[in-house]
Amino acid sequence: MLRLPPRNGSMFPGGSFFNPGARMMPHLINVAAGEDVRRRILSFSQGRHAVVVLSGIGIISAVTVRSNSGGNATYEGRHDILNLSGYYANNDLTAAQAPIGRLSVILAGPEGTAIGGTVEGAMIAATAVQVVVVALFPRSPKTKNNAGQRPEPSADRENVGNLVAPANA
Template sequence: MRSHVLEIPGGGDVAGALAGYARRRGLGICVLAGTGAVANVSLRHPLPSGAAAEIGGGGAAAVVVFHGRYEILSISATFLPPAMAAAAPRAALGGLSISLAGPHGQIVGGAVAGPLVAATTVVVVAAAFASPTFHRLPAEYDDAPAPVSGSGADADEHRGRRRTEPPEHHHLTPLHPRGIALATATTTTTTQPVYASACQHEEVWPPPAAAAASAPRPRPPYQ
């Protein structure tokens, strides 16, 4: 991918000039930015839901013409030569979108419908590319790998390897609270001695003799 600075003289059609450059060079053109002024711009604006329902189309749009001179604030578009356009999905050929500043400070924008006539010299910064690859990504990208080519294969291979290797925290087995207590007791037994005082409630003493029934019971010895 290489950057190009393209100049369109006043009176020329900006969209037509960029499309012709891509066709003659056999390159794809991705417009990044632009400066200059255009005049009498026709923009496609979506209709409100009520108006769209009346004409029977949810995706209907109206073309609004803005007369006068407008300064370019931002511009974006992708132009492909015929060989690339034949293999590209329709969404990749969306046309040119622009935002403009009017003479009284108003901001307008939308998709350009028709020619985009330059009122002054328009300078466009674009990136040119050759032999692009097109992929339709699945809805759940991590569940179904998409076909790739070139350097992207390494990235997909890396993603596939990461999916097959479970995260480190998955190696920890969840324990029931009772299991945790048993595991703690086992660890305590193996790492440090258990004193007899901790087990006094489990020891059973023989009954005292009849003669010593009234005598107090001796306390167990401590170890």
């Protein structure tokens, strides 16, 4: 019988918000034609502990990605998103600094080729683009009140709501 090692915080790089049991909330980010997809994801990640990009659908008109040769390559024209993934994490939710992370994209290139890489600059939507993300929140400490009971979970927007909530931030 195959047995997996026990999961604990030390097995997951990046800190406690990547641990099993972290609170997660899925969101759908709607990006209008002409908007920068990367900037919308970064804007959404502000004030959140971490955001994981799961997928995206739509057409991109221009994107700058890191190329294998070490420089950057800019692609212009209409390219369908084949895959969109990445993450952004904030070390301090009150800091003015940008979150750390990366966004990777694979696009359908001309004549059926696949192009892509790590997004280094703007990624402009040619049509409406939808991005599915999961916002991660640190686990709440398990505290007890004066009567020795665990407090009831709060009914804030981060804990309850639609399974997929529009992210118009």
